[in-house]
Amino acid sequence: MITCDEFLAEFGDYLENRVSPEVLKELELHLSQCRSCHVLYDSTRQTVQIVTDSGSFELPQNVSESMIDQVMAKLRAERA
């Protein structure tokens, strides 16, 4: 079985589904045997999910609308 360091070396690609079938087999075997890597994988996957679903850094609709309105008013005034 591969070591934890070898698992970590492929971990980023694994989260992104970018590993070959042969590597995938090794990683999944490791995960089934190693508790700490399993916890790491599971919680990192959840982290990505939570971050993605959080809708963070959403500029409130009214703020962005009024900002665009301001800029456009300025540009239209220059044009006129």
Next chain:
Amino acid sequence: MSFLPEVDLGDEFQPFATLDEVRGSIPKLLRAQSLLPRVIEGHAILEKAVRLDRGVISREQKERILLCIAAARHDTYCAGLARNALRLLGEPDYRIDGLLDDHSRIDLPVVEVALLDFCLKTALHSLSVSSSDIERLHQHGIADEAIIEAAVTAALAIYRCTLSVGLHPEPDGEPWKLPPTREGSLPEPAAHISTRKRPQAGPYVRAPYLSPQRFAPFEKVANSHGFIPNFFRAQTLRPDLLSAEVELVTLVLLPEDVLTRTQKETILLAVSAANLNSYCVAIHCNLLRGLGVSADEGEQIALDHHRSSLPDADKALLDFAIKLGSKFPEFSLDDVTRLRAVGFADQQILECEVVTALNNFANALQMGLGIEHDFEPPLAFEQKKANLCAALDRRTTEDSSISSVTVQVEDSDAELTAQAQAGSLDAFEELMRRHSRLVYRALAAILGDPDQAQDAMQDVMLSAYEHVAGFQARSKFSTWLLSIARNKAIEYLRKRKNEISLDEAPFREDQVFRPRELRAWVDNPEQAYSRLEIQQLIEKGIMALPAKYRIVVMLRDIEQLPIEETARQLDLSVPTVKVRLLRGRLMLREWLAPHFAAGSRRAAQ
């Protein structure tokens, strides 16, 4: 006379001794590289591993592959080289002549004919190799180990032939003439290249996992390239051949005593592009970014280096390499003379030829084995390639049409952009509404301050309006807009005198990150919190990340851009983005763990 001068290295020179099977039989092709002994060393290592060391395929069989490929390229020198080797192995002349006449008509076993056909296709029409070719070999009972060895032999043939065109060595032994070869026995490339993005799904052969910690060549590649390309991962069934290839790459590409690494990477990029090899274009665009060449410049070199901002001498160098690597029948001594005239020394010309040969080795092998992409190739290049293939299909193969193919990236904003460029304020306004979120997030990430991001946004929009007329549709509008946002944010940071660097650390990111918090998380941890609480938690966590991780996480996980797009936006290589993304995610994980781990205050309720 050979095109480049030689120096006497003596027959005791180690790489010569390796190949000197019969005293005094060192090929002139190797002697012709004597201005740069390290490249001879690399070449000798490859020859030894592929040809002389015991493999799965017999030596005779491999020499026959080398002979047939050289003959098909009308390369008298290389055909003579393989012919001499076959005669030494006891092959009678009538069989050699028969082989040159038509290999399917002499009494070769069916299996060998199949392998030979595969090699010819890999070497001469690599774009048309597909999984069905490999299936046919499997049906003949040929093992993957042998298929790799055959493909590497075909690639070696191309390596030799490229060098023989560039160096023009004297024949070895008595003069001999190549009989006129039969034409038309191989499929025309255009008939097989479809305009589909990936005509064939690789990989074609098994590639068991090989650990970089236990296989030294992989460690070497990880250090020099920042990652292990699939090109190498796909050949793990043959560590012997892999080791030789890595040594060759190390000896040819890494030293900077003659040409710089950047010059060599541009040669690899430009010649791969001329050979329409998307895999290699993608990889060299990324490696160039790692060397500080912007994404735009790299893509321009792939599309048409004449329009890049390279110095004129380097453009001439690329003209030379492209002719040698991709239009070799036109290559002559005049090309060497021209490079000398723009100031290149013979040693540099030699290295350029060797890099071109290495490129063609890699291009052929990648296509032959159907090695899967590491990264998406640049969109603009893929579209140019599709146009070219379509043009080839229509048989309008005038060279001029090739360089004048206009490239425009498909973009759902294209129509609005055109209107905005023509002066429509309404169109411009709509574009701003579409992308304000993206711009805001990028600004917030780089500035590390959502309030300041709002201030900067106005500047970005004004600047975009000012420059929109000059926007060229070689990239997407959003990409262009984001680059304005990025520059604006960096300008703000300079004003704050809070210098940060988003730059690339050459090929080596920080060491492995050690997770600290290893308690398991509860199921559906976010259910214990309100949406607003989660948002605040995430925003705080992301803002606490170092800038170089923050921007990558923001673009990939919040804005959900693909990794390739994130890398392009930031002028970083994909491997660098991957390392930073993982690091950022792991840091966020540590930040969230106290809230979501089993036994933590709220999650436990």
